[in-house]
Amino acid sequence: MINLVANRRDVAAGARAMVPWLVGIVPFGLVIGLSAAQADIPTLAGWLTGPLIYAGSSQVATIEMLDNGAAPVVVVVAALVINVRLILYSATMARHWRGTSWRWRFVAAYLLVDPSLAVGLDGYGRRIDRGRAHARYLGGAVLLWVSWLAAIGIGATVGAGLPTWLHLEFVIPLYLVGEVATKLADPALRRTIFVASAVAILALSAPLHLGMALAIAAGITAGLTVRPVERLEPTHPSRQTTEVPR
Amino acid sequence: MSAWIVILAVGLGSYLFRLSMILLIDRITMSPQLDRASGLVAPAAFAALAAGGVATACTSVGASQAAAPLAAVAAALIAVLRTGSSYAAILVGMPTLWITTSLLPG
Numbered sequence: 001m002i003n004l005v006a007n008r009r010d011v012a013a014g015a016r017a018m019v020p021w022l023v024g025i026v027p028f029g030l031v032i033g034l035s036a037a038q039a040d041i042p043t044l045a046g047w048l049t050g051p052l053i054y055a056g057s058s059q060v061a062t063i064e065m066l067d068n069g070a071a072p073v074v075v076v077v078a079a080l081v082i083n084v085r086l087i088l089y090s091a092t093m094a095r096h097w098r099g100t101s102w103r104w105r106f107v108a109a110y111l112l113v114d115p116s117l118a119v120g121l122d123g124y125g126r127r128i129d130r131g132r133a134h135a136r137y138l139g140g141a142v143l144l145w146v147s148w149l150a151a152i153g154i155g156a157t158v159g160a161g162l163p164t165w166l167h168l169e170f171v172i173p174l175y176l177v178g179e180v181a182t183k184l185a186d187p188a189l190r191r192t193i194f195v196a197s198a199v200a201i202l203a204l205s206a207p208l209h210l211g212m213a214l215a216i217a218a219g220i221t222a223g224l225t226v227r228p229v230e231r232l233e234p235t236h237p238s239r240q241t242t243e244v245p246r
Numbered sequence: 247m248s249a250w251i252v253i254l255a256v257g258l259g260s261y262l263f264r265l266s267m268i269l270l271i272d273r274i275t276m277s278p279q280l281d282r283a284s285g286l287v288a289p290a291a292f293a294a295l296a297a298g299g300v301a302t303a304c305t306s307v308g309a310s311q312a313a314a315p316l317a318a319v320a321a322a323l324i325a326v327l328r329t330g331s332s333y334a335a336i337l338v339g340m341p342t343l344w345i346t347t348s349l350l351p352g
Contacts, residue, residue, distance in 0.1 A: 027333055031336070041249040042249065042250075045249045045250050045253055048250075048253055049253055049256075049257075051257075052253055052254060052256070052257030053253065053256050053257045053260050054257075054260070055260055057288050057291060057292070058256060058260065060295065061291055061295060062252065062253060062256055064295055064299065066249050066252060068298075068302070072251070072252045075252050075256070076252055076255045076256055076259070078291065079256040079259075079260075080256060080259045080260065080263070081287055081291070082287055082288055082291045083256075083259070083260045083263055084263065084287055085285070085287065085288070086260060086263040086264050087263050087266050087267055088267075088281065089264070090263065090264050090265065090266050090267035090268050091267035093268065094267045094268045097268055105265070105268050105269075106265070109261070109264040109265045109268055110261060110264065112264045165344075166340075166344070167303075167340075167343055167344070167347070169303075170299070170303055170315065170318065170339075170340070170343055171336055171340065172295075172299060173295070173296050173299030173300050173303065173315075173319075174318065174319070174322050174335045174336050174339040174340065175332065175333075175335060175336055176292045176293075176295050176296035176299065177296045177300070177319055177322050177323060177326070177335050177339070178322060178326045178331070178332030178333065178334060178335025178336065178339075179289075179292050179296075179332045179335075180289060180292050180293045180296060181322075181323055181326040181327060181332070181335065182326060182330060182331075182332050183289050184327075188282075188286065189286065189289050192286045192289050192290050192293070193289055193290070193292075193293040194293075196289070196290040196291075196293040196294045196297070197293045197294065197296065197297035198297070199294070200293070200294035200295075200297040200298045200301075201297050201298070201301050204298060204301050204302070211294075211298065212291075212294055212295070212298065215290070215293075215294035215297075215298075216287065216290045216291050216294055217290075218290075219286065219289070219290030219293060219294065220283050220286045220287060220290050223282075223283075223286040223289075223290070224279070224282060224283060224286070228282060
């Protein structure tokens with residue numbers, strides 16, 4: 001088990017490494033909080049997507065689909081499909097956490113998401129003691145968790161009292177438009193996005209709101225038809241997508 | 247099934263995903279095809295949600311005001327492509343929505 005007092009400098013270093021990520025994450029949390037307040041579900045339930053799901057993309061999908069009256073099974077399946085990448089993250093961190101206590105694994109795994117993975121891997125890639133690298137991961141991951149939940153809470157609190165003419169229900173679609181627009185340069189992602197969008201519109205009146213799941217499946221299938229190209233992995237938070245705690 | 251149970255189920259499933267390979271790393275390997283597919287999930291879901299959300303907004307406001315969400319999306323797209331920031335979509339798209347909504351006949 002790591003010693004937080006002895007490794008407090010590494011905890012602080014991890015927190016500092018997380019700060020650039022927060023610039024992109026906090027607004028996203030505010031948007032999710034706003035959508036939770038505007039959605040036709042209890043605001044507390046919307047906020048609880050933060051600590052329970054702790055992955056922005058699937059939080060958005062869950063809140064929006066519940067608000068649109070999608071069948072619960074469809075919501076669960078769609079949200080979990082979005083989070084399949086967490087299995088990859090789990091595999092990535094597994095070798096660093098091999099031999100650690102179960103308590104550490106259960107806590108560290110709960111905090112595992114895009115930014116904490118990046119900050120954690122940066123620490124494990126340095127030539128430092130593994131306990132210090134654990135402390136670094138924890139410092140960044142806990143700061144992210146606290147900031148994320150605070151942002152959602154503020155967004156939900158402010159959003160509940162805002163007038164309807166602001167059309168805040170349109171914030172999330174616009175945000176998502178912005179997210180996909182930044183990915184259009186990649187041929188596979190471009191085909192995925194266009195096909196998923198088209199199918200989503202065509203299947204808008206599908207029963208049980210199955211159009212969403214159908215659109216995701218069609219988009220992924222279309223994207224896989226594009227031959228993969230070798231790409232350099234991004235190395236800095238500013239070059240990553242803003243998918244967070246996603 | 248209430249919203250609470252759905253959120254709990256998604257949360258539990260997500261946590262199990264996070265734990266999965268940490269507990270099973272020595273027994274399972276991810277195929278390259280599944281690896282690629284997992285990278286397409288979020289863009290596909292975002293695109294589907296965005297398209298569905300815009301389409302719903304257009305149909306819910308009536309024919310006379312349906313142009314407002316479309317104008318907002320067009321402005322948002324231009325802003326994002328020019329700045330490279332996804333948040334520009336909100337900063338430009340929402341004011342565009344408010345202005346066009348107020349200008350169009352209700």
